[in-house]
Amino acid sequence: MKHEANLDAEVRRLFAATVEKLAKQHHSIERCRGPRFECSDEEWSAFAEQGVFALGIDPEYGGLGGGISDLAAVMRQIGYNLLAVPFFENAVMAALLVNRFGSADLKESLLPQIAEGSVRMAVALRDPGTVGADANHRAQFAGDTISGVKDQVMDAENASKFLVGAHDVDGKMVLGMIERDSPGLSVQHYRLPDNRIASRLTLDSVVATILAVPDPGDIQAILDAGAVCLASETVGAMAAANRITLDYAKVRRQFGRPIGDFQVLQHRMVDMFIAERRSRAVVDEAAAALDNSLSDRTMAVSVAKAQADKSGRFVAESAIQIHGGMGLTDECAIGHYLKRILLNGSRHGTAAWHLNRLSLLQR
Amino acid sequence: MSRSGELAEFRKEVADFCESRLPEDIRRKVLLNQHLEKGDFVRWMRILHEKGWLIAHWPEEYGGKDWPRLKRWVFENELYRLGSPWLAPFGVTYVGPVIYTFGTEAQKKRWLGPTARHDIWWAQGYSEPNAGSDLANLQTRAVRDGDHYIVTGHKIWTSMAQWADMIFALVRTDPDAKPQHGISFLLIDLKSPGVSIRPIKSINLVEDLNEVFFDAVRVPADNLIGEEGRGWTYAKFLLDNERLISAEVGKAQRLMEQLRFFLRETSAGGRPLIEMPSWRSRIAELDLRLRSLVSLCNAMFAELEAGDDPGLSASMLKIESAELLQAISGAQIDALSEGGLSYQAEALDPDSPVPHVAPEGASGALGEYLHGRVYSIWGGSSEIQKNIIAKAVLGL
Ligand SMILES: Cc1cc2nc3c(=O)[nH]c(=O)nc-3n(C[C@H](O)[C@H](O)[C@H](O)COP(=O)(O)OP(=O)(O)OC[C@H]3O[C@@H](n4cnc5c(N)ncnc54)[C@H](O)[C@@H]3O)c2cc1C
Numbered sequence: 001m002k003h004e005a006n007l008d009a010e011v012r013r014l015f016a017a018t019v020e021k022l023a024k025q026h027h028s029i030e031r032c033r034g035p036r037f038e039c040s041d042e043e044w045s046a047f048a049e050q051g052v053f054a055l056g057i058d059p060e061y062g063g064l065g066g067g068i069s070d071l072a073a074v075m076r077q078i079g080y081n082l083l084a085v086p087f088f089e090n091a092v093m094a095a096l097l098v099n100r101f102g103s104a105d106l107k108e109s110l111l112p113q114i115a116e117g118s119v120r121m122a123v124a125l126r127d128p129g130t131v132g133a134d135a136n137h138r139a140q141f142a143g144d145t146i147s148g149v150k151d152q153v154m155d156a157e158n159a160s161k162f163l164v165g166a167h168d169v170d171g172k173m174v175l176g177m178i179e180r181d182s183p184g185l186s187v188q189h190y191r192l193p194d195n196r197i198a199s200r201l202t203l204d205s206v207v208a209t210i211l212a213v214p215d216p217g218d219i220q221a222i223l224d225a226g227a228v229c230l231a232s233e234t235v236g237a238m239a240a241a242n243r244i245t246l247d248y249a250k251v252r253r254q255f256g257r258p259i260g261d262f263q264v265l266q267h268r269m270v271d272m273f274i275a276e277r278r279s280r281a282v283v284d285e286a287a288a289a290l291d292n293s294l295s296d297r298t299m300a301v302s303v304a305k306a307q308a309d310k311s312g313r314f315v316a317e318s319a320i321q322i323h324g325g326m327g328l329t330d331e332c333a334i335g336h337y338l339k340r341i342l343l344n345g346s347r348h349g350t351a352a353w354h355l356n357r358l359s360l361l362q363r
Numbered sequence: 364m365s366r367s368g369e370l371a372e373f374r375k376e377v378a379d380f381c382e383s384r385l386p387e388d389i390r391r392k393v394l395l396n397q398h399l400e401k402g403d404f405v406r407w408m409r410i411l412h413e414k415g416w417l418i419a420h421w422p423e424e425y426g427g428k429d430w431p432r433l434k435r436w437v438f439e440n441e442l443y444r445l446g447s448p449w450l451a452p453f454g455v456t457y458v459g460p461v462i463y464t465f466g467t468e469a470q471k472k473r474w475l476g477p478t479a480r481h482d483i484w485w486a487q488g489y490s491e492p493n494a495g496s497d498l499a500n501l502q503t504r505a506v507r508d509g510d511h512y513i514v515t516g517h518k519i520w521t522s523m524a525q526w527a528d529m530i531f532a533l534v535r536t537d538p539d540a541k542p543q544h545g546i547s548f549l550l551i552d553l554k555s556p557g558v559s560i561r562p563i564k565s566i567n568l569v570e571d572l573n574e575v576f577f578d579a580v581r582v583p584a585d586n587l588i589g590e591e592g593r594g595w596t597y598a599k600f601l602l603d604n605e606r607l608i609s610a611e612v613g614k615a616q617r618l619m620e621q622l623r624f625f626l627r628e629t630s631a632g633g634r635p636l637i638e639m640p641s642w643r644s645r646i647a648e649l650d651l652r653l654r655s656l657v658s659l660c661n662a663m664f665a666e667l668e669a670g671d672d673p674g675l676s677a678s679m680l681k682i683e684s685a686e687l688l689q690a691i692s693g694a695q696i697d698a699l700s701e702g703g704l705s706y707q708a709e710a711l712d713p714d715s716p717v718p719h720v721a722p723e724g725a726s727g728a729l730g731e732y733l734h735g736r737v738y739s740i741w742g743g744s745s746e747i748q749k750n751i752i753a754k755a756v757l758g759l
Pocket residue numbers: 252254255259262264265321322323324325326328486487488489490492494495496497519520521522523572737740741742743744745746747750
């Protein structure tokens with residue numbers, strides 16, 4: 001997949017309409033409420049049939065050849081509609097990683113499967129107790145097996161293959177692909193507060209197919225692309241939280257008038273609106289910077305992720321405040337948006353991590 | 364001995380007592396922000412009652428020790444700092460004082476004893492679906508029928524009603540009077556026929572909030588506190604007490620300790636977060652706010668003793684402590700996220716058999732952060748408190 005690749009305008013428009021329709025169809029706060037919130041086989045197939053997972057994959061492997069901007073646009077719909085579909089794990093991370101590091105054979109066999117949704121993958125890059133933004137991995141690759149622990153692996157319950165970050169005896173980074181039913185792999189599932197399921201993988205000499213990583217900087221670039229996609233999901237969640245809050249402020253009446261009449265709430269909602277627009281702008285620009293390999297892309301990525309995470313918190317916390325007691329209930333959508341925003345904020349580098357990276361880039 | 368010397372000594376006495384008598388299982392749940400059962404709260408409050416402290420802020424004639432507000436505040440917050448559960452205020456701080464201030468002799472005799480011993484779990488029945496910030500808009504009706512009132516209506520957001528024996532409710536006895544004038548303060552037995560309670564699941568996944576429905580519930584007229592139609596005055600008297608105890612600096616201190624713990628436990632680039640300059644200045648900033656709040660509380664409580672209107676200090680303290688508590692738990696979330704926060708819902712339940720993947724206390728910290736959104740909403744939102752101060756203090 002070439003980053004600079006992009007869809008032509010008409011294809012992009014049609015695709016966006018398809019995704020929007022699909023996302024709306026699968027949006028359900030009732031499902032977010034649990035007890036388990038996961039992407040059903042039907043939902044997965046619906047997205048697969050419409051070619052959504054093919055978006056970023058090269059046409060030569062059966063994909064549409066879209067860029068990071070295109071992937072980010074889908075992520076925005078996912079955030080807006082709070083979907084559980086593991087688009088991020090598959091169409092973004094797995095596709096980018098396999099495309100970049102896979103052997104010619106692997107690409108030929110795996111990318112078309114990802115594109116058509118006939119394989120469901122999970123990505124295990126995060127070590128316990130780490131920020132999850134960089135390419136340092138404690139898991140060890142030796143012989144042809146990997147040992148170690150990986151955390152916050154999403155959709156591991158349904159995935160048949162995992163991509164695992166590790167390093168070899170010389171301290172060089174590698175990626176290993178392991179199969180779901182491999183001996184030595186144990187998976188502990190746990191419920192995230194937004195009722196999605198995450199997993200901790202414990203690998204004890206699990207046989208892996210190795211994808212060489214000649215330069216850890218290349219992994220960093222893909223982690224960065226992931227960061228922008230998550231930031232875009234957060235922007236979508238912000239947009240939804242703003243819309244819901246605005247609607248509520250118009251209908252909720254206290255003191256004989258809609259609460260939206262109170263100036264202090266108006267100003268707060270204006271700040272929320274600006275926060276969303278500001279975040280959208282930096283995320284779009286960061287995605288474009290990656291697609292065009294601009295020299296300041298690292299800076300753009302960190303601006304986007306830190307801004308979206310911080311603004312997302314502000315928007316969602318404010319949305320709750322404006323909802324009053326209603327905002328504190330599980331029934332109300334707002335809390336589910338806050339939880340998604342928090343979780344995104346803890347993945348692929350927190351706001352603090354990206355701020356720190358920005359500080360190192362200052363002259 | 365000086366006043367502050369006396370308080371320091373008292374604080375130490377409270378700390379020693381808490382260290383030796385707070386049951387370990389309860390302290391642990393509190394320190395990890397896990398879910399507490401009714402029995403946990405009651406067990407500890409009874410221990411405090413035996414010691415003579417639970418209602419020491421009541422007048423001597425009703426079994427108290429006439430503690431000034433400052434001493435009560437020091438007492439509660441020293442406990443909270445050390446991991447004491449929240450002292451359910453509904454009886455001992457909310458309705459108890461209303462009863463001994465405005466009730467008849469017969470009502471005092473009947474209700475104060477069991478309230479002091481915490482034999483009754485009280486619930487607070489103020490809010491309704493259309494009466495939140497605009498409390499005076501409440502519509503629950505109480506119609507006199509001989510020596511009873513017939514109560515019909517719908518309360519919402521009633522904390523811990525699922526555990527409660529009694530509710531003190533604001534009811535409308537005169538629909539024709541101006542909103543504030545037609546309200547009365549009524550004690551209702553929640554086991555009465557016609558009462559039903561429906562739990563509401565909260566953002567932090569617990570079910571401590573409820574809706575309480577009254578369908579032609581017969582309540583003895585003897586349960587009306589004070590005069591019919593004067594309920595608003597008693598309600599405000601109670602709300603001042605509610606807002607004053609919201610200055611939970613002890614809890615803020617405990618959460619700061621926990622934040623430091625998370626920062627020591629979590630590293631980035633091989634260094635504990637607590638050593639990073641950015642985190643050090645953030646903690647210093649929070650500490651600055653916390654210490655300022657403590658001073659503000661000291662100043663406000665001293666003014667109260669000089670006879671100032673408690674309402675205004677209460678509004679100020681409520682705004683400040685809400686913002687501070689939220690800022691600290693927000694910082695906890697940031698710290699945990701940096702270290703690869705694995706939020707795990709199961710870890711909130713102390714009895715869950717699922718092995719915990721999160722750092723100790725992490726899931727509880729998330730629960731506290733989510734629940735903590737409420738500090739700026741309940742008991743009169745921060746927006747409402749600011750309206751009050753703008754009008755009543757600044758004269759705007
Ligand atoms: C966890 C929890 C526990 C609670 N426990 C109890 C309990 O035990 N008993 C009980 O009676 N109640 C309880 N409450 C209710 C609580 O007191 C109300 O939620 C609160 O009064 C706010 O009312 P509301 O939720 O209807 O919000 P609303 O009044 O609808 O407020 C919505 C928003 O509008 C703003 N707003 C409203 N009016 C104005 C104005 N004039 N100017 C500017 N802004 C304004 C508010 O600040 C808020 O941001 C509890 C609530 C929660 C969430």
